[in-house]
Structure formats: structure tokens, C-alpha cells
Amino acid sequence: MxxxxxxxxxxxxxxxxxxxxxxxxxxxxxxxxxxxCTAICPAAEFxxxxxxxxxxxxxxxxxxxxxxxxxxxxIWYCGECMSCMTRCPRKNAAGLVIMALRNLxxxxxxxxxSEKGRQLYPLxxxxxxxxxxxxxxxxxxxxxxxxxxxxxxxxxxxxxxxxEVYGRLGANYGRQGTGALRVIPKEDLDELQxxxxxxxxxxxxxxxxxxxxxxxxxxxxxMEEYGKYTFEHCSRGHFNDE
Amino acid sequence: xxxxxxxxxxxxxQKEIPDNHxxxxxxxxxQSFFPASEHYFLKICRDLLDRDIYESAHxxxxxxxxxxxxxxxxxxxxxxxxxxxxxxxxAGYENLVTSCITSFGNYTEILETWREFPExxxxxxxxxxxxxxxxxxxxxYLAHASDLVYKLRDEIAARARFSLVDKETGEPLKIxxxxxxxxxxxxxxxxxxxxEYPCVLSGMAEAWGGKVxxxxxxxxxxxxxxxxxxxxxxxxxxxxxxxxxxxxxxxYHPDVIITNCPGCPFFLDRWQYVISEQEGKTYGPDGHGIPxxxxxxxxxxxLGFDPWDLGLQVHQVGPEPLLDKMGIPYDPSAKYNGLDxxxxxxxxxxxxxxxx
Ligand code: SF4
Ligand code: SF4
Numbered sequence: 001m002x003x004x005x006x007x008x009x010x011x012x013x014x015x016x017x018x019x020x021x022x023x024x025x026x027x028x029x030x031x032x033x034x035x036x037c038t039a040i041c042p043a044a045e046f047x048x049x050x051x052x053x054x055x056x057x058x059x060x061x062x063x064x065x066x067x068x069x070x071x072x073x074x075i076w077y078c079g080e081c082m083s084c085m086t087r088c089p090r091k092n093a094a095g096l097v098i099m100a101l102r103n104l105x106x107x108x109x110x111x112x113x114s115e116k117g118r119q120l121y122p123l124x125x126x127x128x129x130x131x132x133x134x135x136x137x138x139x140x141x142x143x144x145x146x147x148x149x150x151x152x153x154x155x156x157x158x159x160x161x162x163x164e165v166y167g168r169l170g171a172n173y174g175r176q177g178t179g180a181l182r183v184i185p186k187e188d189l190d191e192l193q194x195x196x197x198x199x200x201x202x203x204x205x206x207x208x209x210x211x212x213x214x215x216x217x218x219x220x221x222x223m224e225e226y227g228k229y230t231f232e233h234c235s236r237g238h239f240n241d242e
Numbered sequence: 243x244x245x246x247x248x249x250x251x252x253x254x255x256q257k258e259i260p261d262n263h264x265x266x267x268x269x270x271x272x273q274s275f276f277p278a279s280e281h282y283f284l285k286i287c288r289d290l291l292d293r294d295i296y297e298s299a300h301x302x303x304x305x306x307x308x309x310x311x312x313x314x315x316x317x318x319x320x321x322x323x324x325x326x327x328x329x330x331x332x333a334g335y336e337n338l339v340t341s342c343i344t345s346f347g348n349y350t351e352i353l354e355t356w357r358e359f360p361e362x363x364x365x366x367x368x369x370x371x372x373x374x375x376x377x378x379x380x381x382x383y384l385a386h387a388s389d390l391v392y393k394l395r396d397e398i399a400a401r402a403r404f405s406l407v408d409k410e411t412g413e414p415l416k417i418x419x420x421x422x423x424x425x426x427x428x429x430x431x432x433x434x435x436x437x438e439y440p441c442v443l444s445g446m447a448e449a450w451g452g453k454v455x456x457x458x459x460x461x462x463x464x465x466x467x468x469x470x471x472x473x474x475x476x477x478x479x480x481x482x483x484x485x486x487x488x489x490x491x492x493x494y495h496p497d498v499i500i501t502n503c504p505g506c507p508f509f510l511d512r513w514q515y516v517i518s519e520q521e522g523k524t525y526g527p528d529g530h531g532i533p534x535x536x537x538x539x540x541x542x543x544x545l546g547f548d549p550w551d552l553g554l555q556v557h558q559v560g561p562e563p564l565l566d567k568m569g570i571p572y573d574p575s576a577k578y579n580g581l582d583x584x585x586x587x588x589x590x591x592x593x594x595x596x597x598x
Contacts, residue, residue, distance in 0.1 A: 021316070022316060022355055022359055022362055023316065025358075025359070026354075026355060026358065042462065042463045042465065042467070042479075042483050043467070043470075043479065045482075045483075045486075046478070046479055046482050046483075047479065076469070077479075078467075079463065079465070079466070079467025079468065079469075079470045079479065080310045080467070080468050081423040081424075081427070081463040081466075081467065082347070082423055082424060082427050082428045083423060083427050083461075083463060085427060085428050086427045086428075086430060086437045093428075099310075099312065099316075102312040103312065103315065103316070106312060116476075119469060119473045119475070119476070120312065120313065122473065123311045123312075123313050123469055123472060123473065124313040126472075127307060127308040127311055127313050127314075127472075128308060128313055128314065130303075131302075131303055131305060131308055131314075135302040135303060136270045136273075136274075136302070136303045137270045137303045137305065137306065137307035137308050138270040138271055138274055138307060139270065139274060140274050143274065147474060150477065150481075150512050150513070150515070150516050151512055152512055152515045152558040152592065153558075153589045153590035153591065153592065154555070154556060154557070154558045154589045154597075155275075155512075155556070155558075156589065156590070157578070157586075157587075157588070157589030157590075158556055160587075161580060161586050161587075163581075164580030164581050164584060164586055165556070165580065165586075166277055167580070167581040168550075168551075168579065168580055168581050169277045169278035169281065169551075169553045169556070170277060170278055170280075170281030170282075170285075170551075171273065171277035171278075171281070173277075176299070177299055178297045178298070178299045179281075179297075180268060180272075180273040180277040180280050180281065181273050181274070181277060182299065184300075184302055185299070185300065187300075188300050188302055189302075191325065191373065191374045192302060192322065194373035194374060195318060195321045195322055195325065195369070195370075195373045195374065196314075196318060197373070198321070198369050198372050198373040199315060199317040199318040199320075199321050199369050199373075200315045200317065200318065201314045201315055201318040204313075204314065204315055205313075208313075230473075230475075231473055231474050231475065232474045232475055233475055234475040234476070234478075239478075
């Protein structure tokens with residue numbers, strides 16, 4: 001991490017860093033500050049979030065302001081629905097700019113500065129764990145009812161009777177071959193691991209974990225406590241009416 | 243085809259969908275929550291309508307959810323997708339059909355980005371070769387599975403045993419259609435009807451006898467929001483968006499909601515349950531909810547397949563009022579059976595929402 005921070009201090013050009021991201025190249029043209037994206041944004045309606053302001057900050061190319069964004073709560077409020085992309089009269093995509101900002105925040109370790117940013121730890125653990133161990137992003141074997149009471153008594157019933165219910169519904173749960181919820185062969189999981197190693201995902205996972213460990217120490221928590229806390233805790237102040 | 247005049251204007255909203263020979267990739271969410279929908283998509287296309295749809299045992303997640311939760315770099319997501327393209331190429335196909343809308347959006351975004359930045363495509367080809375020793379051709383056609391069902395809607399209508407009509411009154415059922423955001427909000431020209439007039443689901447509903455409702459929040463997101471649902475602390479975002487949609491559609495008294503994204507039916511169904519538990523409010527008549535179906539389930543019902551084989555019992559909102567209206571027979575005692583009609587313990591019941 002130290003190396004990365006030093007590099008940044010020397011360079012002082014966060015805007016240039018952002019500009020290297022293809023999502024930024026695609027999603028950022030010139031913003032005329034019309035506010036259409038904010039008007040249509042499902043996140044702006046509930047969270048203290050304004051995509052127009054974010055585009056405006058970014059187009060001012062002020063590194064101090066961009067640094068504040070990378071450490072902020074606000075870049076983590078977007079739902080990446082891309083509704084804004086359809087409507088922008090200048091063909092910007094605030095959602096893609098957000099993805100580039102989040103990527104830079106993760107890459108440079110600033111995500112641990114905000115409560116919503118710290119959620120990157122449990123997300124990374126679960127999702128990349130599912131991909132590398134099972135070949136799926138989401139899978140009933142790691143979807144726990146205790147973490148998802150909203151899935152209702154009917155889904156508890158599904159999870160309690162996986163073989164029977166998935167079997168009846170034509171899935172190939174837990175078996176080799178084709179079909180829904182089949183076991184993805186080891187050789188294919190090995191290829192996913194090789195892709196992760198080759199494209200920087202493995203390095204990213206390790207870095208997110210290292211930064212999170214440091215933050216957990218600062219907060220006086222074990223990693224288990226930190227994982228649970230970041231997954232469950234919501235402080236006051238995120239919503240428009242708070 | 244060369245279009246002129248009004249036809250030319252509308253051609254922007256058309257999408258060419260090849261009739262046959264598709265390489266199919268599954269959806270993590272649809273497999274987990276609505277596995278019978280994928281099963282019946284294949285059954286209807288292959289067995290009933292005689293189309294060639296190929297599935298490789300070696301395909302995996304596209305990584306889309308991890309990508310939109312910002313947990314993997316863009317080039318990782320691209321290389322996973324490039325591997326799926328390689329499997330398609332190796333199997334001798336050039337049309338790719340995805341079960342998932344997040345995947346469809348992901349594949350579309352990747353192809354568009356490569357078109358604009360060919361150097362990135364070259365880099366991903368190198369990544370794929372180094373990591374998997376595979377090469378690929380890009381798909382000639384990319385479709386979402388709902389595009390294909392839209393294309394086949396009249397063939398399905400010709401074989402229909404039931405229609406979207408209230409059998410008592412003879413009136414068309416009132417249908418809410420909800421299109422997944424990543425279907426055409428990012429790249430409108432890639433969806434049937436674009437982002438302004440998406441007709442992929444309304445086309446099916448009308449072909450099968452229903453009447454589509456227009457309501458103010460028709461195009462509002464269901465509220466999945468990736469990290470906004472997956473992290474427990476953020477789920478208020480997801481539910482609030484669904485709530486906004488339900489409050490907006492309520493005055494129109496929909497009989498059913500249909501969706502093409504695998505996530506949306508889960509959220510629109512389950513948040514109705516949570517709203518009923520928290521607020522005591524239900525959106526259907528007499529304490530019921532509004533049933534939320536996938537388009538495959540709806541096609542299956544119209545074609546006369548058994549509702550429990552189609553998986554309607556794994557929705558929290560009971561489908562019975564809809565089945566009764568359409569005059570579809572069902573065996574209530576078989577609803578929660580397991581394999582080979584084995585009797586299982588039945589699920590617990592919600593406190594407020596009536597489920598049957
Ligand atoms: S809609 Fe486009 S131009 Fe208008 S404020 Fe948003 S990003 Fe800027
Ligand atoms: S992608 Fe993000 S910024 Fe754009 S409309 Fe959706 S939530 Fe708002």
C-alpha cells in the first residue's frame with residue numbers, strides 16, 4: 001500500500017489516473033450541469049447523492065476534490081442501474097464514471113475511509129469466493145437465510161429442501177453435466193483462477209483484504225467482527241431525510 | 243434490409259433476431275431463484291418449437307454481479323466473457339443468447355467498448371490466451387432469452403391452451419411489464435423497442451391476450467442496485483424503490499407483473515412480502531399480493547404446463563388468484579411436493595400476506 005500512496009503523492013494527478021479507465025473514457029464527455037441524471041436517479045431519491053455534482057467535480061479536474069470523492073460515502077450510493085445513461089443529453093454515463101471512481105478508490109486503498117466503501121470487504125469475500133470456488137456469482141449453497149430474511153419462509157423452505165425442490169424444478173443441482181446449478185468442473189474453475197491471476201483480480205482481492213485488515217485493527221475488531229459489522233451496520237446520515 | 247420513411251425511423255427500435263441455432267448461457271440468479279424458468283425456456287424452444295439451443299457444461303458465471311459490485315477489475319470481467327465466447331466458437335455457434343439481463347448488459351457493454359477501443363479487445367485476447375490457451379470469435383448476434391421468446395410469441399400463441407383473459411368476464415388481464423434496466427437503458431438500440439418503447443414483454447403479453455398497463459413509474463428500477471441489495475445494511479434502498487413502483491401501479495389494479503430480468507421478479511415478489519410484514523399493506527385483492535412472473539413462467543402457463551412444474555410455488559406471493567382468473571386447473575395438495583411427488587414439510591406462512 002505504501003508504494004501506491006507514494007506513487008500517488010509524486011504524481012498528484014488523480015484525474016489522469018481516472019482518465020485511463022475505459023469506463024471513464026466511455027462515460028465522461030462534457031457535463032452541462034442540467035441535472036437530468038439526478039432527476040431520474042433511483043439512488044438520488046433516497047441517498048444524499050447527486051450524480052450531477054459528481055460529474056461536475058470530476059470535470060473541474062481538481063485533485064483535492066477528486067481525492068475527497070475517493071474517500072467519500074457518496075460514490076458508493078449509486079446502484080449502477082444505468083438509467084442515467086439513457087437520458088443524458090451529452091451522452092455521459094454517471095454510472096460508468098462512478099465505476100471508475102470506485103475502481104480507483106479500491107486500487108488506492110481509500111475505500112476504507114467510508115462506511116459504505118468498507119462494504120467492499122464482505123462483497124469481495126463472498127462474490128469472488130463464489131466465483132472461484134463454485135463458478136457462480138450467487139449460489140444457494142452460500143446464500144444464507146439468516147443473512148436474507150427478506151427471501152421469505154418460502155425460500156427458507158427451498159434452502160431446507162434443496163435436492164428435492166431443485167430436483168423437481170428440472171435443475172441439475174450438485175451434479176456434473178449441463179443444466180441449472182450443475183457442479184462446474186474443476187478444470188473450468190482453474191481457468192477462472194488463471195484469469196483472476198492474469199488480469200489483476202487476485203492482486204485486487206489481496207489488496208482489499210490487506211487494507212481491510214489494517215482498518216479492522218484501527219477499529220479494534222477481529223476480521224470476523226469487521227466482516228459482520230461492515231455487512232450489517234448502517235449509521236444515521238446517509239439518507240435524504242436524516 | 244433497407245428501410246424508408248416512417249419505417250426508417252422505427253427501424254432504430256427493431257432488432258434482428260435470428261430464428262435458430264443459439265449458444266445459451268445461464269444466469270446465476272435465475273438458476274438459484276427460478277430454475278424451472280430456464281428449464282422451460284429450453285423445453286419450449288427445443289422440444290415444442292424445434293429450435294437448436296446448445297449449452298456447454300463448461301460455461302460459468304459471466305462475473306457481472308461481481309463486476310457491478312466493483313469487486314473485480316474490468317479486464318477480469320472481460321476475460322471471463324471472452325472465455326464464454328471461446329466456448330461458443332469451439333462449439334461452432336455464432337449467435338449467443340443469455341438468460342440473465344445483467345449478463346446481456348455486460349456482454350453488450352464489452353462488445354461496444356471493444357468496438358470503440360480495439361486495443362482493449364487485443365489485450366483481452368492476450369489475457370485469455372495466456373490464462374486459458376483459448377481463442378474466440380465475437381458473436382454475430384447477441385440476444386437476451388426474452389428476445390427469443392418475443393420472436394416466438396406468435397408460435398406460442400398458436401399452441402396456447404390458456405390466454406391472458408379473465409375467464410369470468412372475458413376481459414383481458416391487466417399486465418404490468420417490468421424490463422430489467424440493463425436490457426436497453428445502456429445501449430437502447432440493442433433491445434427490442436429501445437429504451438423508450440421497449441416492447442419485448444408487452445409484445446408477448448398482447449400476443450397472449452393481455453392488456454398492458456401504463457403507469458407513472460413503469461420504467462423505474464426495481465431497486466436491486468447490486469451492492470444496495472447484497473449488503474444487508476443497504477437493503478432499504480432496494481425496498482424503497484420497489485415500494486415506489488407498487489404505490490404507482492396500485493391504482494391500476496394489475497392482475498400480474500411480468501419481468502425479463504432474473505433479479506427483478508425476486509425483488510418485486512419478496513419486497514411485497516416485507517412491506518406486508520412491516521406496514522401491513524398488500525397490493526392485490528383480499529390480502530393477496532400481485533403475482534410476479536418470469537416471461538418463461540407466463541409462456542409455460544399459456545401453453546398449459548403444470549404451475550408447480552413451472553416453479554410458481556417458489557414465489558412468496560401466491561399465484562392462485564391469477565390461475566383462477568385464467569381458468570388454469572391446479573392441485574393445491576401437490577404445490578409443495580418434492581421429487582417424484584414426495585411429500586415435504588410445507589413452508590411457514592407470512593403473518594399478513596395471503597399465499598394461497
Ligand atoms: S444528465 Fe448529463 S449533462 Fe446533465 S448533469 Fe447529468 S451528466 Fe451532466
Ligand atoms: S447508474 Fe447510478 S447514477 Fe445512474 S441512475 Fe443508476 S443509481 Fe443513479
